[in-house]
Amino acid sequence: MERLALHTRLRPGCEETYDREHATIPPALESAMRANGVRSWRIFRDGLDLFHFVEVEDYAALQAALKDDPADQAWQRQMNRLLDGDFDKSSGGLRRVWEMT
Template sequence: MERIALRTRLKPGNEEIYDREHAQIPAELDAVMRANGVHSWRIFRDGLDLFHFVEVDDYAALQAALKDDPADQAWQVRMNRLLDGDFDKGAGTLPLVWEMT
């Protein structure tokens, strides 16, 4: 299993909307993510900065599977209006520096 850390940023003034949108994601999006190996996806927010921690079987395979999925495409439209930059192109992964296990 892969553990991926991503960073994104909100446009100013969208904090409450973003939090509200994530109170419950669409069931079809949850199902397609789980069907494609997502074990967990956590998002932490510090002001405008979003930190995603994803546990997934294969992140590249997940991205490929979601690329043409209607549930994910609809979700991306909803979220991209709130983000400062493109999630897929601007986020990049965060390198692991230290871990206590």
């Protein structure tokens, strides 16, 4: 199981729209994510900054599996219009500095 953190940033003024639209995700997208090893995906927002905490079997395999998935492509188009830059799927995530378990 991989645990990783990702960072994205909203365009100014898109906070409420993002929160509202991201309150739920399409069932087909959730099914595809779960079928490809996602155990959990949490998003925290601080102002314009979004921090994603992902637990997944294999993040690279997930990205490869979703690359051509119609539900994921539609979702990325919907969300990317709200982001300051597209979601970088190739990112390996934020570097972990410290953890208490």
